[in-house]
Amino acid sequence: MNITRFAPSPTGYIHLGNVRSAIYPYLIAKQSDGGKFILRIEDTDQARYVPGATELIVETLTWLGLDWDEGIIKGGDHGPYYQSERRDIYHEYARKLIATGRAYADPTPGDVIDAYRKADNEAKIPYLYRNHRPENMDLAWEPGIPLRFKSEPSPMKWHDEVMGDLETGPEVMDDIVLIKKDGLPTYNFAHIVDDYEMQVTHIVRGVEYLSSMPNYLAIYKALDIEHPKFVSLPHVLAPQGNKKLSKRDGAKSVTEYRDDGVLPEAMLNYLACLGWNDGTEQEIYSKEELLEKFSIDRIQNSGARFDEVKLLWQNGQWIRKIFDEQGVDELYSRTISADPASISSNKANPTRDSLINFWPDSASEYSDEYKKSVLAIIYDRLKVLSDLREYTNYFFEEPRVDLEYLQNNKFIKKLSETEQRDLLTAVFERLQTISKDDWTADNLQSTFNELLESTKKKPAELFSLIRIAVSYAPFSPALHLTCAVLGRDRTLARLNATRSAIVNDL
RNA sequence: GGUCUCGUAGUAUAACGGUUAGUACAUUGGGUUUUCAUCCCAACAACGCGAGUUCGACUCUCGCCGAGAUCACCA
Numbered sequence: 001m002n003i004t005r006f007a008p009s010p011t012g013y014i015h016l017g018n019v020r021s022a023i024y025p026y027l028i029a030k031q032s033d034g035g036k037f038i039l040r041i042e043d044t045d046q047a048r049y050v051p052g053a054t055e056l057i058v059e060t061l062t063w064l065g066l067d068w069d070e071g072i073i074k075g076g077d078h079g080p081y082y083q084s085e086r087r088d089i090y091h092e093y094a095r096k097l098i099a100t101g102r103a104y105a106d107p108t109p110g111d112v113i114d115a116y117r118k119a120d121n122e123a124k125i126p127y128l129y130r131n132h133r134p135e136n137m138d139l140a141w142e143p144g145i146p147l148r149f150k151s152e153p154s155p156m157k158w159h160d161e162v163m164g165d166l167e168t169g170p171e172v173m174d175d176i177v178l179i180k181k182d183g184l185p186t187y188n189f190a191h192i193v194d195d196y197e198m199q200v201t202h203i204v205r206g207v208e209y210l211s212s213m214p215n216y217l218a219i220y221k222a223l224d225i226e227h228p229k230f231v232s233l234p235h236v237l238a239p240q241g242n243k244k245l246s247k248r249d250g251a252k253s254v255t256e257y258r259d260d261g262v263l264p265e266a267m268l269n270y271l272a273c274l275g276w277n278d279g280t281e282q283e284i285y286s287k288e289e290l291l292e293k294f295s296i297d298r299i300q301n302s303g304a305r306f307d308e309v310k311l312l313w314q315n316g317q318w319i320r321k322i323f324d325e326q327g328v329d330e331l332y333s334r335t336i337s338a339d340p341a342s343i344s345s346n347k348a349n350p351t352r353d354s355l356i357n358f359w360p361d362s363a364s365e366y367s368d369e370y371k372k373s374v375l376a377i378i379y380d381r382l383k384v385l386s387d388l389r390e391y392t393n394y395f396f397e398e399p400r401v402d403l404e405y406l407q408n409n410k411f412i413k414k415l416s417e418t419e420q421r422d423l424l425t426a427v428f429e430r431l432q433t434i435s436k437d438d439w440t441a442d443n444l445q446s447t448f449n450e451l452l453e454s455t456k457k458k459p460a461e462l463f464s465l466i467r468i469a470v471s472y473a474p475f476s477p478a479l480h481l482t483c484a485v486l487g488r489d490r491t492l493a494r495l496n497a498t499r500s501a502i503v504n505d506l
Numbered sequence: 507g508g509u510c511u512c513g514u515a516g517u518a519u520a521a522c523g524g525u526u527a528g529u530a531c532a533u534u535g536g537g538u539u540u541u542c543a544u545c546c547c548a549a550c551a552a553c554g555c556g557a558g559u560u561c562g563a564c565u566c567u568c569g570c571c572g573a574g575a576u577c578a579c580c581a
Binding site for chain 1: 507508509510512513514515517518519520521529530531532539540541542543544545562571572575576578579580581
């Protein structure tokens with residue numbers, strides 16, 4: 001049975017680099033029988049605390065469908081799940097270390113410590129606090145005085161589930177701070193206590209913690225507790241350069257992608273496969289398939305670059321997949337609400353922007369049924385749902401007649417204006433004979449084919465002319481489908497409007 | 507600087523020590539009764555370098571080079 005946790009600090013939004021360290025532990029926990037995924041908030045640094053960050057974390061996980069079994073909001077047997085509320089627990093463990101002589105109170109002022117560091121750096125010797133231990137090592141500790149670990153340097157060996165067998169020499173072990181002046185623990189100490197208390201079996205975190213491992217291992221040993229398995233994830237790199245993805249360099253938050261119309265399925269799929277694969281050539285994975293196929297030993301151990309183009313490609317695949325497998329109603333529900341799940345499952349914590357509308361403003365006065373019929377013919381060319389705003393205007397508002405549009409078209413510009421007028425007249429008159437009841441895509445298709453014969457025009461010429469006359473858009477779905485959805489009245493009116501404009505121009 | 511990690515096409519990746527080094531995105535070209543997109547076909551394009559082990563190395567070992575991480579009373 002695997003117990004894992006996602007333990008972010010509430011210091012801002014969650015970007016793509018962070019989410020993977022939520023997805024993988026989620027998969028590891030949920031693919032084992034009775035496994036648990038815990039959400040713990042590491043808020044021991046009050047200076048970096050950003051109001052609203054916790055809500056954003058909850059919102060992101062909920063949107064991605066990474067529901068936790070234990071943690072904030074939900075509760076559980078090992079709470080509280082905010083580290084700031086677990087002070088007494090940390091102090092209890094701290095006193096154990098003091099009792100065994102493995103921790104000491106250190107009142108040395110910060111500026112003195114800085115001076116040590118500066119001197120060592122200038123002397124070009126590695127700065128290690130253990131070389132500067134205070135004179136009085138027996139000072140009684142009480143909250144208000146920093147508490148340090150008393151290291152006993154030795155070589156360390158350990159196993160990492162991703163990186164393999166690792167080892168370091170004694171030179172990296174030091175007297176790290178366990179409890180800060182404000183009485184709260186450092187991450188270094190807090191996570192060890194919490195993971196033990198919460199019975200975590202796998203610590204999944206970024207490789208940046210690798211260099212602290214020897215110190216952590218020493219603390220586990222000093223506390224005489226077993227450590228969980230370590231799963232170190234390589235970095236997600238920014239599109240440019242070789243830096244890891246970071247907020248500083250403008251990494252977008254997960255919620256920004258949601259607001260652009262990226263589906264949670266696609267985000268989960270893309271990120272899970274960034275640095276992991278199951279050895280087959282499969283590209284599209286649902287959450288269920290990931291749960292079935294994910295394995296720690298196939299996690300990549302080199303950094304992976306984030307590629308937005310591929311994310312958007314996968315999103316396009318997912319838009320089609322959802323339409324094909326779950327139907328237009330399901331896809332439509334995604335276009336009017338980015339996250340229906342968060343609204344129902346998270347009433348206690350209503351989130352900002354939980355209702356997102358991806359349609360053009362002019363669509364608001366149209367029925368759901370009409371919008372669904374538009375969606376059904378345009379969905380297979382969407383990369384993100386917000387493409388609807390640009391691609392579907394002409395279904396909801398009258399396009400502006402612009403003859404230049406015709407003149408700039410590579411097919412239509414070959415036709416004279418009189419030819420254009422005559423063709424539109426012919427099309428108009430033929431379509432007029434179709435009754436409202438018979439105005440179906442199939443009938444329109446055969447009618448257009450008839451017109452092709454009777455006018456002796458190439459499809460590229462005739463269809464482009466009609467297409468532009470009814471849409472004035474750079475592109476549109478297949479002509480017969482577009483006209484069928486637009487309806488008889490609108491199609492005829494638009495053909496007529498363009499024809500009149502040409503006549504006036506002559 | 508110390509310590510640690512990583513290194514297959516532009517990107518993400520595959521390949522019991524034996525393959526014409528595979529796949530996907532991107533790019534380029536072509537095909538489908540219109541456009542854009544989808545879809546289909548094709549092309550381009552990679553084992554960082556050097557030794558060693560071996561009949562044979564992308565794969566194992568060592569060195570080098572390159573890239574990254576970390577060295578806080580931040581996580």
